[in-house]
Amino acid sequence: MADKKAKVGIVKYFGxxxxxxxxxxxxxxxxxxxxxxxxxILMVLFGIFFFFxxxxxxxxxxxxxxxxxxxxxxxxxxx
Numbered sequence: 001m002a003d004k005k006a007k008v009g010i011v012k013y014f015g016x017x018x019x020x021x022x023x024x025x026x027x028x029x030x031x032x033x034x035x036x037x038x039x040x041i042l043m044v045l046f047g048i049f050f051f052f053x054x055x056x057x058x059x060x061x062x063x064x065x066x067x068x069x070x071x072x073x074x075x076x077x078x079x
Contacts, residue, residue, distance in 0.1 A: 008016070027035070
C-alpha cells in the first residue's frame with residue numbers, strides 16, 4: 001500500500017516553498033563568471049580530445065578494412 005501523506009493546503013504549500021526559497025544561497029557574480037570560463041575551457045579541451053579520438057578511430061577502422069585490399073594496379077590481368 002502506498003504511504004499516506006498528510007495533505008497540505010495550497011496556502012501552506014506556497015508558504016513552505018517561500019520558506020525554502022529563502023534558504024537558497026546564490027553564487028556571486030564572480031563565482032558565476034569563473035565557473036562559466038572554466039566550463040568554456042573544458043568544452044574546448046574535450047572537443048579537441050574527442051576530435052583526435054574520432055580521427056584515430058576512423059583512420060584505424062579504415063586501415064583495418066583495407067588490410068586485405070589489393071593495391072597493385074599494374075599486377076592485374078588483362079591485355
